[in-house]
Amino acid sequence: MINPSAQGWVDKFFNTYYLLSATNLYSLKDFYCKTRETGFIYGHVVIIDTQEPLSTEGWTSEEVTKVALLNTLFGIYQLTNENAEKSTFIDLAFDFYNFMHPKGFSFFKKILPSESKTIQLEKIIDSRIQTNDNIISKNFSHILTNALLFIDVLAFYNYLIKGKFTKDYVQKLEEIIVGVVSLSLTTKSNKSQYDDLLIKLFETSVRYTKFSGFKINDLNALNFSFLENDLEKFYIMDLAGMAIWGDEKMERNEVAFLYDLGSILLIEQFYIIESLTVIDAFIKKYRNDIPYFNYSNPIKHFYDQTTQSVVMLITRNKKRLLKELTESKELVKLLAASTTRELDNNEKKRMKKQLLDVCKTIPSLTIFLLPGGSLLLPILIKFIPQLLPSAFNENLD
Template identity: 40%
Template sequence: MNPSASGWINKFGSLVEKERDRYSSFDTLYRDLRSTGFVYGINMGIPQFIVAEHKLSEDECAKINLLNALYSTYTLETSKTDFKAFLEEIFRFYKELEIGHISLLSKILTGSQTAAHLEKLIDSRVSLGDNLISKTFNSIITNSLLFIDVLLFKRYLCNSINIREQAQLVEYLTINITYHALSSKEKNKSDERLAQLFASSLTFIEIDSQNFDGSYREKLLENRSEIENRYFLDVACLAVWEDKSLEYQESEFIFGLGKDLKLAEEDILNSLEEIKIFFIKNSKTIPFLKDTNLAIQFYDNMSKMVNKLILRNSKRLQKELSESKELVYLISKSTLKDLTPEEKKKVQNQLIDIFKSIPSLAIFILPGGAVLLPIFIKLIPKLLPSSFDENRVEK
């Protein structure tokens, strides 16, 4: 399954039909979503029954996890498994929340199928940036508060009245809990990036309107569902454990919050243990923990994007390259020594001709797209016959 290509939602629907009994309760679903990082807003894995064609990026994992969480919530709350009925319900849900407006152009391009529209909507929910520049210069591009959609959908299926007001309240509580959890410790750069990530992910409230004076506790003490309270506690644990330690003041905050949320001490200890395990397993790859300068960040992000484009279009690229022997020769030559200015110009012109024939590579022919060509040329030898690269080390 490829969540970056059209039709992936219908593909998910065909796969999930064989996995109808995988979650016996919302508790088992929650634990699975927490283990993949979806609850924390850091998507490091996907459900085991999904087999990806290629290594997935964080935003692609987030798409799969969000759809899986929403569909599983639907089946648990309604005892229905009709995937088409679910799609119609989830689309109505997002309309009630007044988000994900789809432009007329998008409607024309995707047709009248609800699944096609929903692909666009989910993409807009998952990605914080809607253009190349924002994604390039910000390594954190995935909405960290997507689990709130799941909590709201659960409420919506029971009572759809005032669902947007509920969305505003849950976001308000989440961002306040995060702020006060971070304030219970000595802040570092990772804390600042985490706070920025959560603030950037807000949909229903404005961060500038928050005063963080502690008045949120009155709302927090109101009667809320246990699963919402567990989410609030896990978010707080994420904030305090990010530096891989738990000081006395931080511990006092977590246990005090857990008590306010009417959670048992066992549940509090479990939340702390789960976030500890998650960080031990994923700390080297969690985006907001990486401290790189802007140039390295730009190169890394563009390399990932170009690499994904190459992998997704490898067969078509191989076909196009096979029809241009001179281009193959020049690219192969570039892996061994520098090309002359004339040769470089030939490579650029011929590559752009190829990109014109593959729509998903249109980014290369946009103004400024030529800056990506060196990255492309560095990665493209993977598609060429080994005889063209004498220094290739086969894995």
């Protein structure tokens, strides 16, 4: 089992789930369609396509996205190299991100020169999927931020083919994507809350372009001649379809816009239809799990995301938590009593104080020690009786 939040997960991923001696024979289109099936294109990964089955049960969405980004980068590397080697890939990926974000950028400050390139790459990938500074906006808007991560894959492919990285490539590609999405949204006769949210999410997702300040009137104003391969064109078409999907119905002007875009990109009509069909099926299947569709109550969404993270931390630290609990007899008694009666205020204070002492001994649970962390204690208190032996819970008799 891989823990993508612990050091060494990249090595374990390659040693366990990838057969590096196998040759990837996919074409660009096959690779793209397989990547799209995983949900990586849409920013909501539902499966990681590896040669050995990989379970993501109990992972956070950020952890799934980290491994998916690594896997997709390695997949595009396989397309350009008949003899794909892990060590060579690590070197190339690290150098690529060094060119993409020079040392002055914040997440490179976390890297120590003495660390191996594999560990440094883990830190880069971790920072790459966390682009929002505010924790509430991060939990609320990461879906589109992560959808635009495929730009990293396109830029890496360009870097592998040409042997050099140009920041101009990423900037121009992002400009085209922002322009197409902006025009896609303006084709709607009636805008919905979904469309307004989508605009806000793209504004927090772009890295080199000001989404709100991008004003164009038609597709001809965009420099599509800059595009060089089918991966770029398929991706732009899918993002346009994703932007238009909102109300689950296609107006004539929306269909006409997509066909015009396809004509400019030299994409056959059957792919446009396929793109919309796949988007429709994917969103309908996973709508309840995709964060940006839960826009009606962002505070509830934030709480749900936080609860999920806390439960995950408790589950992963179950053995250590049990050990600490057994050494705190008064705490165990209070927890046992809480399953049968309401604790008084004094007992609650003592229990919370001792719980915080327990959390101090487990580094990953330091979230409870942060300002406001005590607000999460009810989640911990609610979950802990499930970890206690059945003898402590009389309700199970």
